[in-house]
Amino acid sequence: MIVGVDIGTSLTKAVVFDEDGTSVASACTPSEVHHFAGGWVEQDLDQVVATVVTVVREVAARLPGPVTALALTGQGDGMWLRDESGAAVRPAISWLDGRANSLLARWQAEGVTREVFRRTGSGMFPGCAAAIMSYLDTHEPEVLDRAVVAGYCVDAVLQRLTGEIAVDVSDASLPFLDPVTRRYDEAAIEACGLGHRRALFAEPAPAKSVFRLDARGAALLGLPVGLPVTAGPFDLPASAIGAGVREAGDGILTAGTTLACQVLTADTTFDAEGEPAGMFLCTPDEAEYLRAMPAMVGTAGIDWVCALLGIEVAEIDPLLASSEPGARGARALPFLSVSGERAPFVDAGARAQFAGISLETGRADLVRALCESIAYAARHCFEAAGLSGRLYACGGGVRSPEWIRIFADVLGRPIVIPSDPGVGARGAVLTAAAALGTPFDRERWAANSRVVEFRPENVTAYERGYADYQASLSAARGLWRL
Template sequence: MRGIIGVDIGTSLTKAVVFDEAGASIAQACTPSKVHHLPKGAVEQDFEQVLGTVATVVRDVAAQLDGPVEALALTGQGDGVWLRDEAGYPVRPAISWLDGRANALLTEWQASGVTREVFRRTGSGMFPGCAAAILSYLDTHEPDVLDRAAVAGYCVDAVVQRLTGEITVDISDASLPFVDPVTRRYDEQAIAACGLTHRRGLLAEPAPPKTVFRLGAAGAALLGLPEGLPVTAGPFDLPACAIGAGVREPGDGILTAGTTLACQVLTRDPTFDPEGEPAGMFLCTPNEADYLRAMPAMVGTAGLDWACRLLGIEVTDIGPLLAASAPGANGVRALPFLSSSGERAPFVDAAARAQFSGLSLESSRADVVRALCESIAFAARHCFEAAGLSGTLYACGGGVRSPEWTQIFADVLGRPIVIPGDPGVGARGAVLVAGEALGEPFDVDLWAGNSRTVEVVPANVEHYERGYAEYQTSLNAARDHWTL
């Protein structure tokens, strides 16, 4: 057993896990983070509270170990903007990737060609909760805040700065939207296209691959760990989950059914179609030969949470309700775009909104839940078609804890789904990256062996082919009518 604590700083939950040499978790802890939903689509987090969750889970897991902690491996949520000063203290609350205050700005950028210009240079689309849109919004509405800030970064590097004193950013976080994936450097013309050249100094330079930081005195006191302890930072949670799940061959993909419905496919070709739909992300990874074409849709488990509140049910009721309604949900259909900031993959539209159709007096709660779950699976298929899935498909996240919903995903996607045996997939990825950076890599084949496969039901695959065609028709019709 190596005492590397993997920490995944999620949007609503921070987890810490220690794994044995075979990749099985031997100690773990989690604690919630607070997400503040404010008027006009604003979504923020208190950085000090989030940092406190890291201290809580690290101390908890360290107390469970028989031996010493040897390193700390961090991953966490991406996008948004976490502004702080030279010492790493926030100059305003962190703005989440879920934020929608820049909806109107993003719509203007789409009309004026800004989003297309940035996509041509970086392969990444922009959405209201990405750093470019938020920074531009703040430059207009809160310029004094940007004047006080020393760095505009992300969740993981904000935590790293407080723990180690280093101002840095992982290349995966920096990828959206300003990094040219071929050069792995910021594209100055992409920054200029967003009108942010005068704020260029807020962007930290990406750390080289396999960079190892050291825990400073303040970080050591916060975590109760020795000063000088090795710390690795990144990649952020999307590529970390891909690494942790076992995605290693071009064409392999991973479905993360969490707050975000993240669909990613591995490629070793850094080129992209500059005239394609300006959506998704082209993510650099710790391995300079590997890239992830990511389509992180906004239609994840948050939609199921909404349905639970609306229908007066618990999350534990989802499985039985799915079982109580046949494929096709007795004619009920849905578009799942419930986020107040619209959609960001495989298309970007800040005005995207959900709809249900085919409802009658005979429709049940089970039909509504199944229609929503099927529509999210259709959205996943749309994303994977855009990302180029051709190999093995892996899956993780809270959504795949439901056997019924996982079966829907497999049947809609028309392929088996490999589910890693340990739920802490993001932390697994961070720890695997840490092993490489520390010069003591783990046996990735051994780690990948602890998994199960969900096979498709052929009759359902045929049914969902028709359902997906209907979904596309409804989506295309709806896009003509969405307005802010």
Template sequence: MIIGVDVGTSVTKASLLNRDGSALVTHSMRSTLHRLPGGRVEQDLDEVIGSVVHVVRKVAEAADRAGVPVEALAITGQGDGLWLRDHQGRQVGPAISWLDARAADVLDRWGRTGVQRQVYRLTGSGMFPGSAGPLLAHLSEHAPERLERAAVAGYCVDAIVQRFTGEITVDASDASLPFLDVPTRSYSQEALQACGVAEHRRLLAEPAPPGKLFALDGGSAKALGLPAGLPVSAGPFDLPACAFGSGVSEVGDGALVIGTTLGCQVLRDDVAIDPDGEVAGMWLATPLADRYLRVMPAMVGTANLDWVLAMVGAGIDQLESLLAASRPGANGVSALSFLSGSGERAPFVDPRARGQFTGLSLETTQADLVRAMCEAVAYAARHNLETAGLTGAVSACGGGARSAAWSQIFADVLGRPLYVPHEVGVGARGAAMTAWDSLGEPVDREQWAAARRTVVPHPDAVEFYERGYRAYLASIDRARPHWGVTS
């Protein structure tokens, strides 16, 4: 069996996974997301490492009690942001989350001067405030001493791998945004120069080749309750890990991660950059040769739901009844779900993007507000998946997919069946699948994909939401000129 670890933005989970994709045991632990003035969102690397040690040790103890040998430790986790470390893997200042907005001004300037467009044409990456390009540029201007003290500017997964193995590395999926020429898996010097950070090229680890395994060092092995030298698999990061863990296998298939972020991605056999297209999304290298993911990750997914539930004084346990109490169309109320303080990053990038409700009246109910936001998130999912080139089946995972009523809205808005794996920890599954490939013992992917429920769209609702989707697109066009306008 393999221990799969998924280090999320606020929760770390570890599962003991069978070769059929089922989890024998799962443990989780929360970590802290520090929201600070100036749009800063940070995490403490030591706390994150501590959460990994805690959940892995619990799972390792369960494996030992069951007499089950552990073949490898497979790690995935949140992507983007900037996790600066020294040669020993100690943090150089707090880790900067992908939710961070401190570099919004940099990105706004790059939009005006053409830097965003130039980088997009080189790598296919639509940068956003919490991505490495603007963050490196911001630190270079405002905190150059941090970059001088750092040995590596990486991400969550490789920060953990460095602590556990002593190796400085990065998975190609993490490295893809924004400096990587994805088909060649090499950094674009032109993209680095365009962002004004070419002098910091030394901080970027070379992407590990597909199938690379690392070895758990003695001290970490003791802390985790695992044998020294155990193979460690690093990546892909959580979005591609969820895609493969949820059953994406054919070109054109899509995956929908309804979590803190709304991850929308489609498997492709080419990297096709439209130089004049919307500067948004990203192309990711994957563990599979000649297969890429076109990813359109909207900034927030379930965070929109958490917000509106808090606003109406309801809990997540009331979601099903609230959605049942408001018919499709939310009694004339509609919403835009751009609630992140750093704006939106897909299928367009605009740090000024903001959410809204329209069609409110004295007759509007709590249920109408909740349904309108759930429908808005589903419309955003369709917008992103279609932009990414969806032609095949759609798998869904994440906390939002556990709601039967919300899953039905997604299926109806997409106008196609939605396949939801029974096993909820699909990120850890995707990491474990990659680890078994690297060990030369690939799993039966068809068997993994078959363990799921199917949400069938309702024809009448599909027709209704087709009209609603067109109205949604029009509402974005009307709203965009007003974002950032102050009196």
């Protein structure tokens, strides 16, 4: 009866699984995401904690027995500043935020991002902790002065429930952690001019750390004081664990708000002179890492095109089916985020475009061009991350049969999709079970899945399409301006 809680950017979900890894009870509720002028994106910690309380209480009320543990995962990056009691000292700044766009561009020009990447294997983008903290250090220093910890969503909720200040090693990975030592690289912090704020970074918790509900957390959730709680890994590595990624070279595609492409590796070496982008994420297994390329493109772009064309998300599949591969000549670059792109390259000025449009272009072609461009972005990310084994997929986007076939065709490989969509919560539960010594059969948990095969007859067309995508991207990168 371990309750897995996935605290996403826009939705919080609680799930309980049976011994076969099938969900037997679940609940979800939306979180509020506030968008402001200038690309600012913020969330209210109290409201996010309230979503956790809602879903945990709802699930616990439906279980035939007592809850034995709570396993937390959720969104990463951004900055969730708190005081010693866990109260927010300002609204949380989301990973989607773009207020540090100009700062990031300056760091790129001055070689700061290159230096940090050389030391940690992780790139930086406007919504990462380093850029946000530096921005606040200049514009809101009094906020940092009041804070005791500059952490992330999962550890902010953990502090409310247990009173403990800690951070999972996966969250701490970007951008200052040395993945080999699992300790902060002090020179990387100094390179960003943040040495005087070093005390705000909580030390990473040891692997298999277990915390306990305190009186405040127990009262919030209606659960016993002392109930075991685990916190992490955050949603990207949790999804990899939950989907069944276990062999070096295997990867997972998360088609959600962000398009996260990850590949499991035991190799800690990386091309220090390569493009300073992506993340080198530590996992609960100290001998394994995830090379992550979490692009800013994803289902948010689909929501945008639906709003623009006045259609419902349910209409996407019929529209995709009514346009052919190549979208009758319509092409797109999918960079719709106000904070640009963060993988497999970083450019805060990255912007979307459509091309090849004529009077004969219809709504279906525009939708297909955008969906194909996101699939091309996934291929670009996986090439950078080193995918060589099986590919798994999860996220809201995989619920579209037509779109997941486009991904398979563009990538030229079959895609394994777990039957239960709550893979982030599942990964958190598996991590908690390992930490608590609770036995489980990993093979049985991974067995419930289906395979989407690629269509060989479409591969040649998409090879040409991907070449066109790369050419358009190269040309556009020389024109983007903040």
